[in-house]
Amino acid sequence: MKRATLYQKLIFYFFIVILLSLTSVGIFSYTITSRELDAVTENQMSQIVGNSVHHTDLYLKSYERAMTSMLSNVNVKRFLDTRVYRTQYEYYEFRELINDETVGQMFISNPEIAAVYVIGFNGNALYYYNNIVGEDFEQDGVERQLDYFREHTSKEGSLSILNHSVLSGQENKMLTLVRQIRGLSSTRMEGFIGIEFRSADLSALWKGIDLGKEGYFFIMDEEGTIVYDSNQNRVGSSISPALARKIDTAGDSKFEYKAGGVNRIYMVREAEYPNWKLVVSQSRSVLRKPIDDIRLTTIVVGLFTMAIGLWLAYRFGKSITGPIQVLKNGMRQTEKGNWAMIPLPDHRDEIVELMIRYNLMVNRLSELVDQVYLAELEKQESELERQKAEFQSLQLQINPHFLYNTLETIVCYAAIQDSEEIAEIVQSMAYMLRYSVQTNIEETKVVNELKHVLYYMVILRHRIGREFEIDVAMKSEYLLDRMVRLTLQPLVENVFQHAFRDGVEDDHRIRIDAGKKEGVFWVSVEDNGAGMDEFKLAELRRKLDGNQLADRIDHAGGPKGGIGILNVHRRIQLAFGKQYGLRIESKPEQGTRIVMIMPAMEPFPEDERKEGISDAQMPFERFVG
Structure with a gap:
């Protein structure tokens, strides 16, 4: 930049200032906006899955409360205490008593319940069905059900929620709430009480979740089996072990995983009541699209602004360097002895005022030159020498005077106040700069x-x-x-x-x-x-x-x-x-x-x-x- 012209320096410095300003503003706004959008997205996904967990817990607890009447019913406990197979009449009597005292009220209060059954470890079993075609089971079928429930329920009597049905052809269509129950005459567990309801009824809680074309919501149980999915064909299937490990270790934080060749964002919450994991997933490209749009807009607006800024810098630079170039050319003509005055523009400013002063100076010099030539003919040699000395003195003042006025013009462009205040500011700044650059102290x-x-x-x-x-x-x-x-x-x-x-x-x-x-x-x-x-x-x-x-x-x-x-x-x-x-x-x-x-x-x-x-x-x- 040492050999660059004033015009080139102005354009260069304007470009640097504009570039730094736009880059700083663009990066700052893009960074802040990206963080805020990420926070909003995470908050929305967290609210969706959190609300789903809350409603799921409330929904399933209502069924547990419906089972409470059966847990304390004397006839249910008596039925489970019997160690021998009952007669047909005794089965019928127990069936009617339990139905009148508990099951009938459960079907009325919760019409979405499809089946209720009581199965004892002694092989006795009662089945109740609500608006579905039921079936009776032989002893080997009852034994298979006992083996399954023993494997998948707690011996302490806590509630278990299973993606299972005792009815054939209802796989992945029913959810079962089952628990072990004590008999009347002992503290040992003597059998099971189960309630089946359609998983479609539970799915109604989540149908209001709209995650767009590339988003979906699913629920998996402790074994990694999908209990609910917006795609019904995936219900009952197991997720990949890698994704299951990610879900198990995610906690309340979101994580990224590539599924089906697409990078996706996952948010997980664990339902307190059934120990299910509710998962919301959305394509990363969809979540990042607003941020990408902001980045593109920032670049386009920045380039447009830079173009306008450079155009203004070009005009401003020309307004300064153009008149100075005219003065420079006039000065060269003066050095050659051609006392021609430079043309003046239509507007008036400090540089035009300098050009006017220059023309006056050239005019005065031209007049003095004419006087010198006339004196050579009319006056004595001493007068001629005096005129020549005056001429030489004025000629020597041309370059310093022009340089002084040029510097004064730059000060006028940089300063707003009068010359005394500028002098005071410059003096104070000079002291501060001298004091600041004493790097050895x-x-x-x-x-x-x-x-x-x-x-x-x-x-x-x-x-x-x-x-x-x-x-x-x-x-x-x-x-x-x-x-x-x-x-x-x-x-x-x-x-x-x-x-x-x-x-x-x-x-x-x-x-x-x-x-x-x-x-x-x-x-x-x-x-x-x-x-x-x-x-x-x-x-x-x-x-x-x-x-x-x-x-x-x-x-x-x-x-x-x-x-x-x-x-x-x-x-x-x-x-x-x-x-x-x-x-x-x-x-x-x-x-x-x-x-x-x-x-x-x-x-x-x-x-x-x-x-x-x-x-x-x-x-x-x-x-x-």
Whole structure:
């Protein structure tokens, strides 16, 4: 870029600024939006499966309550206690008694119940059917049912829910609630009570779940068998062992698994009552589609904005470099002795004013040249020499005058206020830059840091358009003590950026103090601004405990140019040790107090003490920005 023209530099710098701005905004907005959409998606899937678990538990508990009357029924227990096969009449008598006392009421209260049966370990069995074609079983059929229920139920009498039916042809169509029951005369388990209901009735709870074309919902039992699926053909089948392991270890978190060649997101909840696992699955591409659309939109809008920005940069660059190029060509003609005036554009601005001044200068030089030629004929040699000397003097002023006006034009384009305020700002900035680039000096005097803050306040005064006083309450004896360079001004700047983020009010105050105690030298910056709540304060302290330099803009501390709260804290630690650094106290709407903790060391020598005090050239008890 050293040999590039001014126009090329302007275009290049505009391009860099536009690119960085659009990239930062695009990445930030895309990242935040992606996280929020992922959180919303996870929350929706969690609500779907959570509601399904809740309704399933309530639905199945209603059937358990329906079984309670049978568990305490005397005739049911008497029937199970009998150790010999009963006569046909006794079967009929028990059947009618149990039906009148419990089963009949169950069918009325829960018409969706398809079958109720009582099976004793002694081989006695009663079967009741509700609006379906039932069947009676021979002794070997009863024995097969006993063997199955013994294998799949708890000996303690807890309820088991099975994808099973005693009726032939009803596989995967019925769900059975079964438990072992004690007899009347002993505490041993003497048989089973079972209730069968259609799985389609239970499926009605989940038909309202709409996950789109590529989403589905299924329920599996403890053995990995699918109890319910939106695709009825999968009911009764087992899921793959790999997916089953993922589901078993997922807990309440979502996970990703490739099924059928498609990456899918799964969310699992376990029903407390039947120990089923309810699973919601959706294609990852469907969930990520809004995020992909946002990314595409961000890229398109960013490119469009960049094109407009570059076009504006081109126009702006031409508006500056075009007139300067005209002046440059005119200057070349002047150097050749051609005193031609340059054409002026229709508009008026600082550069056009410079062109007008240049034309006046060329015109004046042309007149002087004519006078020189006339004097050669009419005046004496001494007068001719005088005219030549004046001519040479004016000619030598052409290049410096043009250069001065060009620099003045650049200042006019960069400045908004009058020349005195610009001079004051430039002087303050020059001091701050000289002070900042002293990279070989790490420790400095407190008075130098205060002076650095003063020049910052001069610049800030022009920025905010008002005066602001900082109360320096420290004793003068501390002005020559040692502290880390470039640590005080970032803390003051942080106050204006965050504590007074809504603007400086009349009641806003900043107080700087210092002191020594037990071998520690501390310097504090205290304000009465917005303050921080406990969460933000804890987060900021956590970052300070990380003991790392900030390499990006941090929301809590807001460093500028690599020097902020986090970097001040770390630089103090690098200079003096990890036991030193920043301590922060803050309350919402009451203000913040930041204390720099440093070791108390010997002040600078006496000759530097005098030099430091004379450098200050101001009373530090209170100064104005």
